[in-house]
Amino acid sequence: MKTTIEMPDDLFRRAKATAALQGLSMKDWLTNLLRREVGADATAPTGDKQQEIESFNRELDRLSALVTQHWQGEPDAVAAIREQRRG
DSSP states (O other): OOOOOOOOHHHHHHHHHHHHHTTOOHHHHHHHHHHHHHTOOSOSOOHHHHHHHHHHHHHHHHHHHHHHHHOOSSOOHHHHHHHHHHO
């Protein structure tokens, strides 16, 4: 079955990064997440892997907050990264 999910851009980027860290496509990652949440499968990350994912997500949140705090003018990812490196 196919479906469309709308979510904020920052949440999508974090989800996509989390899926990539696990070597999964967004489709597979979301499927695993939903299976875990409804108790249909035991393929969800456990123990150390889950802690690694949560740590990565916290770091993404921290970096996102820094970029947002210093963002000026038109959205320019390259400029934002350069500014972050200077700080």
